[in-house]
Amino acid sequence: MSNLIKNELTKIFKKKGIYITLIVILGFIILTNCIYKYFYDDGDYSYYSEGYINYVNEEIAKLDPTKPSDTSLYIELKTTLDIYELLQKYGEHSWQAQVINNQVFTYITERNTYLYGIDKNEEKVGEINKEIDTIIEKLDQDDWMYFALEEQNTAEEKIKDLEEAIKNTEDKQQLESLELELTNAKIDLEVANYRVNKKIKYGDDYLNIALNSYGSDSKSLEQMKASKQDLSYEEQQEYNSYLKNIATNKYVIENNVDIYKQNDIRGIFSSFFNQYGLFIIAMVIIVAGTIVSEEFNKGTIKLLLVKPYTRNKILIAKFITMLIIIAFSIISAIVMELIVGGIFFGYDSLSIPILEYDFTNNTLLEINVFKYLGIQLLAQLPIVILLATLAFALSTIFTNSAVAIALPLLGYMGAQIINVLAVEYNVKFMRFFVTLNWDFTSYLFGNLPMMEGLTAPLSASVCIAYFVIMLIPTFIVFKNKDIKNI
Amino acid sequence: MELGKTTTIKLILGLQKITKGKVQINGFDVEKQFTKAIEKVGAIVENPDLYMYLSGYENLKLISNLYHGIDENRINEVIKLVKLDNRIHDKVSKYSLGMRQRLGIAQAILHRPSLLILDEPTNGLDPEGIKEMRELLIKLAKKEKMAILISSHNLAELDNLCNKVCIIKNGKIIESSSIEKIKNEVNSEYKIFEIDDTSKIKNLLPQAILLSPNQFKINLPKEKTPEMVAKLVINNVLIYGIMEDEKSLEDIFFEKTGGNVIE
Numbered sequence: 020m021s022n023l024i025k026n027e028l029t030k031i032f033k034k035k036g037i038y039i040t041l042i043v044i045l046g047f048i049i050l051t052n053c054i055y056k057y058f059y060d061d062g063d064y065s066y067y068s069e070g071y072i073n074y075v076n077e078e079i080a081k082l083d084p085t086k087p088s089d090t091s092l093y094i095e096l097k098t099t100l101d102i103y104e105l106l107q108k109y110g111e112h113s114w115q116a117q118v119i120n121n122q123v124f125t126y127i128t129e130r131n132t133y134l135y136g137i138d139k140n141e142e143k144v145g146e147i148n149k150e151i152d153t154i155i156e157k158l159d160q161d162d163w164m165y166f167a168l169e170e171q172n173t174a175e176e177k178i179k180d181l182e183e184a185i186k187n188t189e190d191k192q193q194l195e196s197l198e199l200e201l202t203n204a205k206i207d208l209e210v211a212n213y214r215v216n217k218k219i220k221y222g223d224d225y226l227n228i229a230l231n232s233y234g235s236d237s238k239s240l241e242q243m244k245a246s247k248q249d250l251s252y253e254e255q256q257e258y259n260s261y262l263k264n265i266a267t268n269k270y271v272i273e274n275n276v277d278i279y280k281q282n283d284i285r286g287i288f289s290s291f292f293n294q295y296g297l298f299i300i301a302m303v304i305i306v307a308g309t310i311v312s313e314e315f316n317k318g319t320i321k322l323l324l325v326k327p328y329t330r331n332k333i334l335i336a337k338f339i340t341m342l343i344i345i346a347f348s349i350i351s352a353i354v355m356e357l358i359v360g361g362i363f364f365g366y367d368s369l370s371i372p373i374l375e376y377d378f379t380n381n382t383l384l385e386i387n388v389f390k391y392l393g394i395q396l397l398a399q400l401p402i403v404i405l406l407a408t409l410a411f412a413l414s415t416i417f418t419n420s421a422v423a424i425a426l427p428l429l430g431y432m433g434a435q436i437i438n439v440l441a442v443e444y445n446v447k448f449m450r451f452f453v454t455l456n457w458d459f460t461s462y463l464f465g466n467l468p469m470m471e472g473l474t475a476p477l478s479a480s481v482c483i484a485y486f487v488i489m490l491i492p493t494f495i496v497f498k499n500k501d502i503k504n505i
Numbered sequence: 506m507e508l509g510k511t512t513t514i515k516l517i518l519g520l521q522k523i524t525k526g527k528v529q530i531n532g533f534d535v536e537k538q539f540t541k542a543i544e545k546v547g548a549i550v551e552n553p554d555l556y557m558y559l560s561g562y563e564n565l566k567l568i569s570n571l572y573h574g575i576d577e578n579r580i581n582e583v584i585k586l587v588k589l590d591n592r593i594h595d596k597v598s599k600y601s602l603g604m605r606q607r608l609g610i611a612q613a614i615l616h617r618p619s620l621l622i623l624d625e626p627t628n629g630l631d632p633e634g635i636k637e638m639r640e641l642l643i644k645l646a647k648k649e650k651m652a653i654l655i656s657s658h659n660l661a662e663l664d665n666l667c668n669k670v671c672i673i674k675n676g677k678i679i680e681s682s683s684i685e686k687i688k689n690e691v692n693s694e695y696k697i698f699e700i701d702d703t704s705k706i707k708n709l710l711p712q713a714i715l716l717s718p719n720q721f722k723i724n725l726p727k728e729k730t731p732e733m734v735a736k737l738v739i740n741n742v743l744i745y746g747i748m749e750d751e752k753s754l755e756d757i758f759f760e761k762t763g764g765n766v767i768e
Binding site for chain 2 (some may be wrong): 022023025026029030033034035217316318319321322324325327328329498501502
């Protein structure tokens with residue numbers, strides 16, 4: 020048996036095909052790393068594009084602020100222009116930009132309402148303008164801590180007010196909404212405290228993104244907790260994602276590490292199969308789809324079949340060879356990424372762990388990049404094995420390499436569309452369809468699978484059933500195949 | 506010409522399912538004890554299909570891995586035997602048909618089989634190649650003590666090479682015995698006489714078959730030959746030569762099969 024496998028491997032590695040495939044994959048890996056390094060846009064978006072501002076200018080010229088029907092739109096557009104003007108001064112990516120977008124925005128909207136709205140109030144306008152001037156002064160002084168402390172104070176005061184209000188309220192419904200408001204205020208305070216204590220300057224870097232989403236996710240979670248209704252499956256999934264994001268963002272804030280960074284070697288490894296899965300699968304399928312059919316087409320199968328081995332043994336040897344090629348493809352893709360990624364980004368980022376939230380005991384796990392990669396690949400291995408088995412079965416049954424390569428590739432690409440549709444419209448019977456079951460990553464760490472009713476044992480049974488259903492006819496056909504004139 | 510030669514070989518080698526009857530090699534049934542039956546068999550079926558992208562040596566190495574006890578020495582010995590020493594490390598895709606045929610034989614005899622099965626081994630070879638192949642096969646039979654089973658429609662070739670023949674017509678064996686026996690059986694005692702003018706014997710020997718203006722054929726037992734010679738000499742017929750009319754395998758084939766009729 021082992022000598023049969025050895026021979027199969029010799030045949031594969033003496034052919035040019037496998038090296039051409041490897042070179043193509045290497046080329047793709049280099050290209051991917053290159054794009055991540057030089058073109059990756061890390062949420063670097065513009066609030067207001069020039070085109071948009073031109074449009075706003077045109078629109079505002081058409082409006083008459085004295086006409087009651089135009090007033091509210093006029094105020095909105097005018098505010099946009101005012102904000103834009105302010106942003107131009109500091110740049111869209113300055114720390115000031117965030118303050119302007121959050122805090123100054125409310126002031127300017129208020130001022131414009133008094134200036135152009137129905138209840139015009141010169142006095143109020145003056146007051147607000149004074150406040151805006153103070154803010155701008157602080158912005159000019161680069162004093163971001165002022166705003167952080169301000170946020171802290173506002174939250175503290177709000178909490179006091181709300182606690183007072185709760186004491187004096189009897190109405191149950193009102194009490195509930197007040198309590199929710201109180202939790203929100205407490206979250207605001209927590210966020211403000213983090214900013215002050217960790218000295219997180221405003222901006223649009225990962226710390227600010229983590230801090231902001233920490234706040235908003237915490238609020239959403241509290242709201243879900245407060246609602247008395249049973250959660251639907253989608254809501255449970257949402258609930259879980261809040262749990263995970265809150266814990267992860269808290270980790271980011273407390274440890275000051277950029278967990279979400281995509282454009283380095285760690286980022287690419289964290290989504291390895293998504294990046295290179297198609298190439299690994301293509302390489303495996305090319306081998307699996309030709310390993311039997313090519314010998315039939317070239318007539319060399321006769322050499323094998325008149326040797327003192329049963330046909331079952333010959334086919335098993337070829338199947339095991341295919342499994343070895345799967346391991347080879349995955350390992351060579353990892354090695355190539357390790358080399359290419361190292362050249363592009365260096366290896367420093369590999370020391371940062373990957374975070375996963377364990378839903379079974381609600382803890383955040385820090386996982387080494389390579390351990391994480393191993394777990395992910397193991398969980399996604401059924402995809403590769405099942406597709407390769409399909410190619411192998413077609414290759415043996417129809418002895419047609421083109422069919423044996425094209426169909427599994429089509430299947431892999433089609434699977435992604437089918438899965439989305441099945442989940443979107445909650446097609447129950449699709450639970451027994453292989454493509455919804457072959458990715459075990461969603462069962463890791465106690466998370467909820469993408470569709471209600473899917474469980475790890477069900478998925479394992481479905482995968483094994485498909486595997487066996489594909490292999491049995493393959494062996495029967497191969498055993499009984501007459502060698503026609505070639 | 507689909508007379509069932511290749512099919513027979515495929516049945517023997519287990520490449521096609523046997524619908525009726527059975528095949529035994531060394532006492533082992535091919536269907537029931539395939540690996541034991543095939544262990545001592547080497548074969549080329551149809552064309553010598555080898556791995557074109559490998560060198561001749563790599564091809565032999567692959568085959569040698571599938572049997573126990575074939576070492577480098579045996580491989581080199583076989584390479585020498587089939588006279589491929591000079592080109593053995595070239596890719597098979599660069600080989601001529603004759604070289605491929607020889608490499609095919611090399612892979613079939615690596616494990617010292619007791620039965621070598623060849624399907625039209627001289628097909629497509631040039632005259633020199635045919636001669637070399639014939640010498641090789643005779644050498645194998647004598648030196649390596651192999652039984653060689655050859656299928657062919659080149660009867661002259663088999664006549665030169667074989668001890669035993671088996672004639673198949675429309676899938677049925679219609680003759681199976683040693684060549685000599687068949688020939689003796691078929692050869693009546695005809696003699697061919699070469700003389701000056703056959704018109705002289707028209708009345709003298711009415712039973713003679715005229716072959717040409719100076720050749721005729723006649724059924725004549727050995728012991729009656731001197732008598733016939735005397736008779737001719739007396740009648741002033743000049744005798745230039747007397748030959749035995751030996752039939753070729755080809756003649757026997759057509760006699761037995763009645764020509765190539767596919768029913």
